[in-house]
Amino acid sequence: MNEGNVFPVDFLADYAATILRCGATTVRTEKNVQRIAGACGYHAEINIYPRHVDVNVTNVGNGKNTTRSRAIPDWEINFSTITALSRLSWRCHDRHPKQEIIMRQYRRIVNARRISSSAVISLTALANASFCRLFGGDYASMAIVLVATACGFYMKGNLCSKWKLDARAAIFMAGCVSAILSCAGYVFNIGKTPDVALATSVLYLVPGIHYLNAASDLINRHYICAICRFIHAGIMTICLSTGLYAAMTIMRIGLTH
Amino acid sequence: MLPIIEDCFFAAIAAVGFGSISNIPTRAFYGCAFLAAAGHGTRTLLMGMSCISIIWASLAGSIVIGLLSIPVSSHLKTPAESMSYPALLPMIPGMYAYRTINALLQCTEPSPDNILIHNLCTMSYNGLVCTIIILLMLIGVTIPIFFFDKYSFSATR
Numbered sequence: 181m182n183e184g185n186v187f188p189v190d191f192l193a194d195y196a197a198t199i200l201r202c203g204a205t206t207v208r209t210e211k212n213v214q215r216i217a218g219a220c221g222y223h224a225e226i227n228i229y230p231r232h233v234d235v236n237v238t239n240v241g242n243g244k245n246t247t248r249s250r251a252i253p254d255w256e257i258n259f260s261t262i263t264a265l266s267r268l269s270w271r272c273h274d275r276h277p278k279q280e281i282i283m284r285q286y287r288r289i290v291n292a293r294r295i296s297s298s299a300v301i302s303l304t305a306l307a308n309a310s311f312c313r314l315f316g317g318d319y320a321s322m323a324i325v326l327v328a329t330a331c332g333f334y335m336k337g338n339l340c341s342k343w344k345l346d347a348r349a350a351i352f353m354a355g356c357v358s359a360i361l362s363c364a365g366y367v368f369n370i371g372k373t374p375d376v377a378l379a380t381s382v383l384y385l386v387p388g389i390h391y392l393n394a395a396s397d398l399i400n401r402h403y404i405c406a407i408c409r410f411i412h413a414g415i416m417t418i419c420l421s422t423g424l425y426a427a428m429t430i431m432r433i434g435l436t437h
Numbered sequence: 438m439l440p441i442i443e444d445c446f447f448a449a450i451a452a453v454g455f456g457s458i459s460n461i462p463t464r465a466f467y468g469c470a471f472l473a474a475a476g477h478g479t480r481t482l483l484m485g486m487s488c489i490s491i492i493w494a495s496l497a498g499s500i501v502i503g504l505l506s507i508p509v510s511s512h513l514k515t516p517a518e519s520m521s522y523p524a525l526l527p528m529i530p531g532m533y534a535y536r537t538i539n540a541l542l543q544c545t546e547p548s549p550d551n552i553l554i555h556n557l558c559t560m561s562y563n564g565l566v567c568t569i570i571i572l573l574m575l576i577g578v579t580i581p582i583f584f585f586d587k588y589s590f591s592a593t594r
Contacts, residue, residue, distance in 0.1 A: 207583075208518075208590065211590050257460070258459070259459050259460055259461040259462065259465070259515075259516070259519035260460050260462045262516060262519065263461075263593060266516055266593040267514070267594075270591070270593055270594040274594070294460045295457055299457065303453060303457040304455070304457065304458055306450055306454050307451040307453065307457075308451075308454070310447040310450040311447075314444065314448060314451065314477070314527060315531060315532050376532070379532050379535030383529060384458070386526070386529055388455070388522065388525065388526045389459055389522050391575060392525065392575055392579065395576065396583075399579055421534075424535075424538055425538055425541070425542060428539070428542055
């Protein structure tokens with residue numbers, strides 16, 4: 181092993197695992213890693229698997245190469261981190277900063293805080309209420325969806341972070357609770373579009389970004405990653421659909437007997 | 438159908454909310470709202486004025502989002518997908534998905550053959566339309582990013 185390769189290969193493996201965890205597409209991950217390696221005088225090849233990533237770095241000068249493998253933690257979509265890491269790759273390409281500066285900036289990006297959970301809950305509830313309006317729901321249905329979404333989203337966050345519940349179970353339970361709450365329109369005769377309220381109450385759980393990343397990976401011919409993301413997103417969709425199905429069965433919505 | 442301004446307004450709010458779940462950069466919220474309004478507005482206009490089906494109107498809306506995301510991402514220095522992906526989500530055919538689940542639920546009830554067949558047809562129709570819309574939307578928004586890859590992947594430079 182060439183000891184001179186240790187910095188770029190370790191850093192690039194961590195970088196690749198982090199950006200993939202945040203929901204970057206395979207094409208962006210490849211381009212960013214190769215851009216940083218090129219700026220440091222190396223050539224990088226990257227193998228992306230559903231749960232792992234391998235980075236192989238070759239010293240352009242002497243031809244020696246080193247490989248590192250990293251596990252990709254559970255996906256946690258974070259476009260702010262993807263943006264900052266992409267910008268870091270261009271900074272390496274254009275300005276060739278020292279290793280310490282690159283590492284310092286990388287650590288700052290990785291440790292950056294997310295948008296506060298209360299703001300996310302409020303915006304998501306507003307988003308789903310707007311969704312209800314787009315599907316032809318009236319203002320009473322929008323208010324029901326707003327409350328149902330806020331409760332479901334808050335519950336999902338707590339089930340995952342505090343109770344460490346599996347994400348699939350959390351999605352099922354959040355979907356079920358949101359759907360039951362949104363049945364208020366049927367139960368108390370509120371508004372004229374209770375069906376729209378019920379239909380839109382679980383849409384905040386749709387894993388749209390995973391579907392889109394899968395399509396992007398498919399076009400980039402990363403078929404294994406694409407299929408993996410499709411299956412992951414499909415399972416999430418099945419979980420939320422099952423939650424909706426369970427809620428409709430409990431509340432006797434759509435059943436005549 | 439909602440008036441076009443109201444439609445664009447609510448699509449923008451929905452996109453901003455879904456963007457916050459994905460923790461998009463603060464400045465990307467503006468782009469996200471603009472793209473969602475443009476895409477959803479295009480779909481509504483095509484469906485209302487030209488009587489185009491929701492399937493092709495959704496494809497057109499997603500292509501508009503994909504194409505506009507390239508210059509907007511270069512202007513705001515953020516990756517195109519950080520804005521175009523949340524902006525696409527308000528076009529998810531939620532009512533078709535709901536009707537599919539509803540018909541599935543009714544299929545599980547003991548009922549005469551003609552009602553069962555009606556429910557199966559309703560489930561298949563809504564499920565198929567929902568799946569085709571989602572697939573075309575995925576293709577429509579992703580293709581422009583790859584077609585103009587020189588610009589879309591250097592937006593953060």
